[in-house]
Amino acid sequence: MPTTPKGWAIHLTKLVCAVQHAHRLPRFPIDVEAIARDYSRQVFPNAPVTMVEGLNLSKGIEGMLMPNPQGTGEWGIIYNQTIKSKGRRNFTLAHELGHYLLHRHAHPVGLQCTNRNMADWSAGRNVIEAEANTFASYLLMPLDDFRAQIKGRIIDIDVMTELADRYAVSLTAAILKWLTITDKRAMIVVGKEGFNDWAWSCEPLIKSGIYCAARQSVIELPSASLAALEVDMDTGRYGRRHPAGVWLGSEPVHEMTVFSPSNEMTISLLLYPDRAPSRWEMAQLDEEPTLDAFDKFMDGQAG
Numbered sequence: 001m002p003t004t005p006k007g008w009a010i011h012l013t014k015l016v017c018a019v020q021h022a023h024r025l026p027r028f029p030i031d032v033e034a035i036a037r038d039y040s041r042q043v044f045p046n047a048p049v050t051m052v053e054g055l056n057l058s059k060g061i062e063g064m065l066m067p068n069p070q071g072t073g074e075w076g077i078i079y080n081q082t083i084k085s086k087g088r089r090n091f092t093l094a095h096e097l098g099h100y101l102l103h104r105h106a107h108p109v110g111l112q113c114t115n116r117n118m119a120d121w122s123a124g125r126n127v128i129e130a131e132a133n134t135f136a137s138y139l140l141m142p143l144d145d146f147r148a149q150i151k152g153r154i155i156d157i158d159v160m161t162e163l164a165d166r167y168a169v170s171l172t173a174a175i176l177k178w179l180t181i182t183d184k185r186a187m188i189v190v191g192k193e194g195f196n197d198w199a200w201s202c203e204p205l206i207k208s209g210i211y212c213a214a215r216q217s218v219i220e221l222p223s224a225s226l227a228a229l230e231v232d233m234d235t236g237r238y239g240r241r242h243p244a245g246v247w248l249g250s251e252p253v254h255e256m257t258v259f260s261p262s263n264e265m266t267i268s269l270l271l272y273p274d275r276a277p278s279r280w281e282m283a284q285l286d287e288e289p290t291l292d293a294f295d296k297f298m299d300g301q302a303g
Contacts, residue, residue, distance in 0.1 A: 005131045009138030029168030032093040051076030063092035065099040087170040098135030185272035208276035210249045226257040227266040
């Protein structure tokens with residue numbers, strides 16, 4: 001049996017592809033419920049997944065891995081029934097399936113996952129949530145197909161929306177997947193009620209020292225940002241190039257934003273210049289202009 005999130009996802013992908021090819025079924029989107037029920041019944045007959053559905057969970061809980069309270073050994077993978085987005089539900093189920101395959105032995109009473117857990121793609125913050133997200137992303141958005149879909153294309157909100165539809169995942173999941181593999185300098189910022197709810201920077205951007213510590217403090221969205229201005233849908237999708245100082249860092253930033261009125265959420269994709277400024281260039285930006293002798297003399301005369 002596989003032992004890593006990617007290993008499990010690749011293992012299941014091979015089995016799914018064989019079934020799809022035999023029955024001439026489309027490759028995407030992946031039917032998580034069918035995989036969970038059929039695979040677990042065949043491979044783990046003493047601990048199968050027998051419940052895959054939405055339940056009325058507490059506010060803020062996105063999904064959960066739940067053992068049968070009767071002690072039968074059966075398991076359930078659950079999403080919060082208040083979630084209206086099919087993509088969010090699908091990714092949540094894949095995330096909980098990842099917990100079932102990777103973590104159920106260490107967590108026999110199950111796991112509850114928040115919406116922020118779905119954004120924990122960095123093992124440095126939460127190992128098991130990052131592993132569940134990695135598994136879900138590789139199962140639903142296999143790397144070979146994902147790279148093929150974005151090859152040679154300029155990344156924008158429309159491309160990310162197209163990918164979210166193709167794989168039946170949320171827009172944030174599609175953006176996060178791209179951020180894990182891109183060599184561009186980019187960040188996703190999710191805002192709620194005018195504040196930064198959470199953010200995630202790709203590795204090239206982190207290496208240049210730009211990342212958001214929103215989890216440690218409450219930070220307002222920049223007043224000049226599209227997210228804070230609540231611009232119309234087209235303006236948000238196509239975006240705006242901001243001068244340095246609007247978003248993090250001392251560089252201009254291209255911001256594209258999607259608004260979700262139903263839960264007062266904004267999703268901003270921030271694209272920084274491909275090349276980070278050198279230390280010399282940063283020093284030039286930070287350096288205050290100095291007055292030469294003539295300037296001082298003229299200032300003195302003017303006084």
